[in-house]
Amino acid sequence: MADIRVRFAPSPTGYLHVGGARTALFNWLFARHHGGVFILRIEDTDVDRSKQDLETAILESMMWLGLTWDEGPFRQSERLGRYREVAAELVQGGYAYACFCTAQELQAKRAQAEAEKRAWKYDGTCRNLSPDELDRRLAEGRPHAIRFRVPEGGQTIFDDQVFGSTGAENRDIEDFVLVRSDGNPTYHLGVVADDLDMRVTHVIRGADHLSNTPKQILMYQALGAPSPRFAHLPLILGPDKQRLSKRHGATAVGAYKEQGILPEALRNFLALLGWTPPEDKEIIPLEEMIKAFELSAVSKSNAVFDLEKLAWMNGEYLRHLLPADLYVLVEQELKSARIWRGAFATEERERFESGARLLQTRARTVHDFSQSGRAFFSDDFDYDPEAQKKFWKQVELAGLLELLGERLSLAQPFDIQETEKCLRALAEEKGVKAGLLINASRVALTGQAVAPGLFEVMVTLGRERVVNRLQRAAAHLGKNPPV
RNA sequence: GGCGCUAUCGUCUAGGGGUUAGGACGUCAGAUUCUCAAUCUGAAAACCCGGGUUCGAUUCCCGGUAGCGCUACCA
Numbered sequence A: 001m002a003d004i005r006v007r008f009a010p011s012p013t014g015y016l017h018v019g020g021a022r023t024a025l026f027n028w029l030f031a032r033h034h035g036g037v038f039i040l041r042i043e044d045t046d047v048d049r050s051k052q053d054l055e056t057a058i059l060e061s062m063m064w065l066g067l068t069w070d071e072g073p074f075r076q077s078e079r080l081g082r083y084r085e086v087a088a089e090l091v092q093g094g095y096a097y098a099c100f101c102t103a104q105e106l107q108a109k110r111a112q113a114e115a116e117k118r119a120w121k122y123d124g125t126c127r128n129l130s131p132d133e134l135d136r137r138l139a140e141g142r143p144h145a146i147r148f149r150v151p152e153g154g155q156t157i158f159d160d161q162v163f164g165s166t167g168a169e170n171r172d173i174e175d176f177v178l179v180r181s182d183g184n185p186t187y188h189l190g191v192v193a194d195d196l197d198m199r200v201t202h203v204i205r206g207a208d209h210l211s212n213t214p215k216q217i218l219m220y221q222a223l224g225a226p227s228p229r230f231a232h233l234p235l236i237l238g239p240d241k242q243r244l245s246k247r248h249g250a251t252a253v254g255a256y257k258e259q260g261i262l263p264e265a266l267r268n269f270l271a272l273l274g275w276t277p278p279e280d281k282e283i284i285p286l287e288e289m290i291k292a293f294e295l296s297a298v299s300k301s302n303a304v305f306d307l308e309k310l311a312w313m314n315g316e317y318l319r320h321l322l323p324a325d326l327y328v329l330v331e332q333e334l335k336s337a338r339i340w341r342g343a344f345a346t347e348e349r350e351r352f353e354s355g356a357r358l359l360q361t362r363a364r365t366v367h368d369f370s371q372s373g374r375a376f377f378s379d380d381f382d383y384d385p386e387a388q389k390k391f392w393k394q395v396e397l398a399g400l401l402e403l404l405g406e407r408l409s410l411a412q413p414f415d416i417q418e419t420e421k422c423l424r425a426l427a428e429e430k431g432v433k434a435g436l437l438i439n440a441s442r443v444a445l446t447g448q449a450v451a452p453g454l455f456e457v458m459v460t461l462g463r464e465r466v467v468n469r470l471q472r473a474a475a476h477l478g479k480n481p482p483v
Numbered sequence B: 001g002g003c004g005c006u007a008u009c010g011u012c013u014a015g016g017g018g019u020u021a022g023g024a025c026g027u028c029a030g031a032u033u034c035u036c037a038a039u040c041u042g043a044a045a046a047c048c049c050g051g052g053u054u055c056g057a058u059u060c061c062c063g064g065u066a067g068c069g070c071u072a073c074c075a
Helices: A018-034 A052-064 A080-092 A103-115 A131-139 A187-197 A207-222 A253-258 A263-271 A286-292 A307-319 A323-336 A349-360 A385-391 A397-408 A416-430 A434-446 A454-461 A463-479
Strands: A005-008 A037-042 A071-075 A096-099 A145-148 A155-160 A164-169 A177-179 A202-206 A229-233
Touching: A005 A018, A005 A202, A018 A037, A018 A052, A018 A202, A018 A229, A018 A253, A018 A263, A018 A286, A037 A052, A052 A253, A080 A096, A080 A145, A080 A177, A080 A187, A096 A131, A145 A207, A155 A207, A155 A229, A164 A207, A177 A187, A187 A207, A202 A207, A207 A229, A253 A263, A263 A286, A263 A307, A323 A349, A349 A454, A385 A434, A397 A416, A397 A434, A397 A463, A416 A434, A416 A454, A434 A454, A434 A463, A454 A463
Parallel strands: A005 A037, A037 A071, A202 A229
Antiparallel strands: A096 A145, A145 A177, A155 A164
């Protein structure tokens, strides 16, 4: 298949949501796999709902996910003249006609049909106006829409690359609107004209367009042009199997970025929604994904968006980050949390790096580095109330931590073995379990009940910090004894 | 209502006329242990229902049911 051209065509009436992102990803993968062209087109023909800043946000989300485009972004709002031309061509050929029915009239008829439980379809009031009548109304300057004249018989079937052979009886398709009475094109006119002009070879889009496809094919036929190939993608649903929407929580790609999800993780997760890579490998590097991607491996059934699995996958990507990439990521995170210190770039570099590495295996999101991991990078941290409740229960802890601080100030060298030996010796001497001291110290040093191994933490923080924090905790416990 | 699409563990899915129906997330249990992760081991967990075709259907066909989509001068 040479000269593959695909496109992603979001409309700027909302942010890029995960469903759209998955569609974009599949188009992108298909293009990259075949060495084709990925076009970005903004479908902003709905002037009332389209917004410029939403378009910008969509582009940002795509770039964040690494979905770079080769052509565009083209905007439909900039091609209005072209659509009128195509519509005129269709009218000229008798494939479309002017419709003078008003929105109110149509609505009334539809409502009535509904009340009588009749299936409603445009009744063709203006389909066969006499030439005289038509001229008269046009001369009067009466506002009108342009409708496509759907053939009365026959059927329109096509071979979907995912769903196989499907289609519709022409008699079930109504004479749909091509141009609104305000002169703006509708979706159907826009897509067909654009896909034709942009020489799109494969239309890969959500399955919500499956039922629209026959209409568009009819238009290609009327225009005397070959149809592109179609491939529809199953929809993404919420946990209640309803179409994913705001009430399911975050749906926008940007929201996941804010939640500390890595773009690689979201991309990999999205790829698995409806597509199965060969072999059992679910964590799949981008290059392999491109190589392996096939439309024939796309499933036909809708998929529930599983946040748990995304979270797991994010942790997986976080854990496998190369040190250099990890440091860049953590640096950014600390900066945006405003706890980055210039010293981390120079004399405290080692502490920064070893802290980042210690946190790496248990991080679920990038925010964990600045939140639960805050004490590794800042001396300004709080004692988590839950941690205090769990590990600061004994009154004698104040004295023990004080004492531990004193012993550690003398430990030589200050390494994992020696600090541990020191702590265990103290525990034995005082007749308490080492675990008691370890857990209490963990809260003292990190403010958390959950943190990396205590002695690694000590070495990372360094003797001075450890001693200070133990003293601080002892003082705190002295003033606020456990109840 | 009409038209279209879909149907394998809770979820994402593999598979396919004869299989112990496979994997992943999650769940549970165990190992490890200073907490939590990570890691390792193990367990529970699925072919929507009814007909037909067939020696044999979860797989093929038909019907039902359910879910989703479309049914706009939204995209």
